[in-house]
Amino acid sequence: MAINLQKGQRISLEKENGSKLQSLCVGINWGAIEKKGLFGFGTTKEAVDLDASCALFDDTKKLIDVIYFGNLRSKDGAVRHSGDDLTGDMAGNDGLDNEVITVDLGTLGANVTYVAFMLNxxxxxxxGTIPFASIRIYEGTPTRVNEVFATYDIAHSKDFAGHVSMVMGVFYKKNSEWKFNAIGEPTRDRKLEETVRTVTQNYL
Structure with a gap:
């Protein structure tokens, strides 16, 4: 199941051997903004605070829980956030995710039908001003990548220039089977609560 989705694609997450996907992660890696120094001499680094978030909804699209830097664990314990990174990579791209959200689909509450991921x-x-910012959604753990479902390069795509919010993708349950919708679209929202509302209205 070697998959690298483009936005708008939907896939079933059942594996070829019939086993079910259990653990998945969303990882974000980004860098600080480099600025020219006074009178053009040298450079300075401006910290960048990107926030990965996850919203859980039931089958009526009612919001159940939001996992973000201020709430690092879902009520059922199935979703965990690695913690808030306030700066991005200050010394260049280290290749590591700055924030990771982990979801254990097997222990999610039975009432959860949609698991949406957002970035603000x-x-x-x-x-568009960030030197590098990439997203990967994959099966595995924060230390082990088994299978990548989708990747987005938001720093080098003109689609994201001028935006400060985006919807990464939505996992959804249909006939007791989890599927994934790779969205990868910027929104006009400024705050997380606005992005959650946009997800509810447009992407479930």
């Missing part, structure tokens, strides 16, 4: 620029820094 906390200080309102335009995605």
């Amino acid at each position: 620029s906390f200080r309102g820094q335009d995605f």
